[in-house]
Amino acid sequence: MKISIHAAQRFLERVMSKKSCTCIDVDFAVGFLEKSLKDVIPTGHKKQFVIPGFENYRAVYCQNTIVTIIPKNKKIFN
Numbered sequence: 088m089k090i091s092i093h094a095a096q097r098f099l100e101r102v103m104s105k106k107s108c109t110c111i112d113v114d115f116a117v118g119f120l121e122k123s124l125k126d127v128i129p130t131g132h133k134k135q136f137v138i139p140g141f142e143n144y145r146a147v148y149c150q151n152t153i154v155t156i157i158p159k160n161k162k163i164f165n
Contacts, residue, residue: 088127089152090120097156102144120146120153 095116099105105112120138124146129136135145137159145161146153 088121088124088129088148090117090124091152091154092117094146094153094155095120098144101156101158102138102141124153 092113095113096108098116098120099108099112103116108116123139127136127139129148134148135157136148138144138146138156143159145157145159147155147157
């Protein structure tokens with residue numbers, strides 16, 4: 088599963104509460120998310136699932152890529 092740069096930035100902003108981030112921070116977040124989500128196998132074309140270890144946030148998955156991170160109570164797909 089791939090992690091988009093946008094998803095890594097949203098992870099840093101929303102989950103880790105960083106106001107600004109460097110390219111190194113984003114690269115670290117991509118690596119962290121790849122390791123954290125390596126055993127997750129979403130099914131379907133578009134899906135949201137809770138990020139392991141961060142129960143208040145969901146990863147939005149589309150076409151084998153995590154495209155963004157949203158708070159658990161917010162829905163973007165029906």
